[in-house]
Amino acid sequence: MLASAVALLWVLLLLGFDTHWQQWLLVTLGMCVFILPGGLLMCAWQKRLPLDAAWFVSYGFAASLVIISGFGLLGRSLGWTMEGLLLAWALLILAGLAVFVRRARGQPLFATSLSASDLAILLSAGLAASLFAFSGMHHQPYEYDRHHYHVEVFSYLDGNPFDWREPFYDTGWLADRQAISYWTLAQAMVSRLSGQHIIHMDFIVNSLLMLVAMCGAHCFARNLGRSARNAWLVVLLHLLCLSLLLSDSAQPGAHFYMYLLTDKMVAGFALAPLALSSAYRALESPYRLGLVEFAIVFLAMFFVHVMMAGFVLVAVIFFCLARLLMRRRGQLQSARLLLLALALFSPAVYLRTQTDTRLIIYDYGVEAQENSAKVAVIDALNPLDGLPMYMIQPSAVGLPAYILLAAVLLAAMLRRHEAESSLLIALVMTALIALLPFTAWLYGRLLTPSHMMRVMTILPYGYMLFFVGETFSRRWGGSVPSKTRLHMLALALLIATPLSAWHFLTTQRGVDFAQDISPVIDLDKDLRALGAYIEAQHDEKVLILTHNELTRKALSASPQAQSLSWYHIGRMVLYADLSTEEVKNRFDDNKTFWSGQLHTHERMPILDRWGVNYVLYKRKLSEMMGYLLEAFPQRLELVASWPSFSLILVSQ
Known part of the structure; x- marks a missing residue:
């Protein structure tokens, strides 16, 4: 625990804790309150004492996700508010404490044996993670799904009862994928507990999730029978591997430090290791x-990211098959595990095939060809559907990952009679489906070609490298690695892991570690100021026509801000429950409004057609918007300006 606390403090200091310590402290406390009931109930239920900090954080996080997802489903049905949810959460914590104290009476709570090498390993892991997290702060405000998740968070915090209505335009019911996804409810709870706006809280939560993911890698090794010290070596190896998979934005290392929070990759990096090792x-x-332990973690994945849970399900299927073929034992236990996993995942299959009428419809051949950064199209046709064959773009996988997968497969075959070999072979097979053009269409059809690359994020790279090293050390050294060898490995990792992370982040991603964090979040500060202005002027939702570079970002300003169009047509139809024709018209008008070919007087009818309340534009367009203000002084007024953008009020 002491080492964990020191490592956490090290990370916080490197991430600007000294200048933003109030926010860090409040959000960290909020995350602790979120994890606490799950951790207490898991400890009380399993009588697991003395406590292991990594186990408590990992399994507590998973259990709390299951609990809050159950509360979310119940709250939507019964019309709870956030205050009601917090009351239920407080009662659950009290119940967990009561049961835990009763079970723990007379037993030591914490393991006190801690060596200097353990502390050094944790500090090195904390340093490497802090480098990833700091660099992620420089990129996160501009990436992917972050802003529409904020809309879901706002829907829980607006004071209204939870319901099944979509939060974007109030036009209909939630899409099925939103109805079973409650990670945003967890974020809303932490936001309310900490008193921090979600737009500022993201950075801190993302960094804290890295610690959760590190604990998950530790628990993977522990569940496979490794000692605590070797498990922390696995964590260092894991971070080292991720630092070698950063040369492309689609590689797993980039997903770890850029998308851990915004694209719900926490399901892959923090929960998948728990689910896989719990199955083992x-x-x-x-x-x-x-x-039961596996069911809890798998349900947590299901309620965070169904896609990642599906990859784990495939791995579990391969694990059971490999176990039967290679060891010819445990048929009954394997059948139970497989049936349990299929039963837990079956609601997703039912929703997708029977009730989900709002899907993003892809032309899979075109979609594969248009995502060349993620998908490699092969000059051959699939005999089943006549479409071009494809696989994950090799650059999105990374040469180190290919080498490691081949080495793991060889090492596992050499040790095929050992239990862990079956699990590692299953993981390699799960990844190979997407890496080979003859089978990648299976993932491509179930998901999309550009999403199948996410299978690479569930792999325990650190443990795989440890397994390979141990195998060849035994084969060439003739015995289990001695303590001296392990200490030498630990020393090498203590030096190599942070330096490797530093080198790749500064050279491949152009991160300046001397730069203060504050300039990075200036845009978010301006968005928060925009939200405060809207909330001061209006009690109802307002429609904003935004410049193309701001369409997603405007959603993060306030729960009362609606954007004329955002993301892309398929996503907007899915999440907003609008007709495809209307969404296309919204996108066309938004694009046309900012066209340089349009006459000034032709812009006003677009605003009137949709009843736009505000126009938000970047400062570089001030000249064009100045002409519009001069042409319609009675209808348009420049009401606010910030460093990043300006706001025009449209009078109806």
């Missing part, structure tokens, strides 16, 4: 409640 533990250890 359920079959290979005498632990009687292993299936």
